[in-house]
Amino acid sequence: MLEPKGFYTKVSEVIDTQNHEISCSNIVEHPHGVILATGGLVQDLGCNFATILCGGQGYLGDHESVYSKCYYLTRSEDTTTFLTFDLYHGPRTAAASIVIDNGITLWVTGGMGQNFADILATSEYISVDPTPSAQKGPDLVFPLESHCMVRLNDEDHAMVIGGYSGIEMDVGYYGGIFGSEPESRTWIFNFNQWTEAPTLNFRRKNLACGVLLNETSGQKLVMVAGGIAQDAPNSTAVEYLWLDLVENEHDEWLIETEALCQPTVGASSVVTQDQLRLILIGGRSLFKAYPYHKSLCSCQMLDGKPACHLMHQELKNERVFSVAMLIPDELFDCA
Secondary structure, eight states: OBOOBOTTBOOBOOBOSSOTTOOEEOOOOOSSOBBSOEEEEEEOTTOOEEEEEEOOEEEETTEEEEOOEEEEEEEETTEEEEEEEEOTTSOOBSOEEEEEGGGTEEEEEOOBOSSTTOBOOOEEEEEOSSSOEEEEOOOOSSOOBSOEEEEOSSSSOEEEEOOBOOTTOEEOGGGOEESSOOOOOEEEEETTEEEEEOOOSSOOSSOEEEEEEOTTTOOEEEEEEOOSOTTSTTTTOEEEEEGGGTTSTTOOOEEETTOSSSOOBSOEEEEOTTSOOEEEEOOBOSOTTOOBOOEEEEEEEETTEEEEEEEEEEOSSOOSSOBOOBOOGGGSEEO
16 A cells, blocks of 8 residues: 655545555545655554554745744554654755665655755654654765655665755745756765665655565565656667676666656655555656646566556546655554
């Protein structure tokens, strides 16, 4: 199951990724409309699941603002509760995050502050035990926003991919940074230090990424999709990096051109529980006739190469810059 939260909307949707005929109820609204937030599904020490959504931007009164709160959604029998707490470093939007520490900590990195031109290098750890709170995390190598992040193994071994570093920047539409090129560099965090990893073939921002399994060989890889400008060559190219070669001097990102269902920027994404599929949810195209997507695009490895297709499932509402996460069935009533 997955739960996207959308484009300046409070309304959430729950979608069964295996059966498009399943519908779900008991879905709560978020306290306010938000885009460019980050979040994930975490557990407390009693193994109870909760969703956390942090930061992002929306309207407070008649002006756009960057949020400095995290919202922690818990369920107890028929009762739903939103608890709020402050981010450690204050307002943050267009950040990236992963869940670490065996599912009990959300690691939030980078993004932009209250001034949209203020790109952040800071990070923070979000946990719910003993009480919901945020603590200071390690800094990124340089300020970065609109990037993507994956956990490479069961430890806190992570990769940061793409995004904007904001060199020679101008503030642009939707809080994005234009005038500087998106990043193609990638970085690995391991043993409390950052190491530069292979460079992408294309500069990407507002991209989707995930760690997948090749079903035939059992090898792990990082897959990257979307986030390339519509007018750029190979805007539907999918890149992938075999993880067993990351520390090899000959490692590189491989490309499958025209693999993605459609040119997409700002899609949210999830990796299915079996780690075989990366699903892109919504997003936008720069085609004027179809600016936003309701579709879900599923990508996996077939015959050793990425292959993507549109799913039967669709969003009820067009969404871009939303948050999606896999959630257990018991959090909602689905049939």
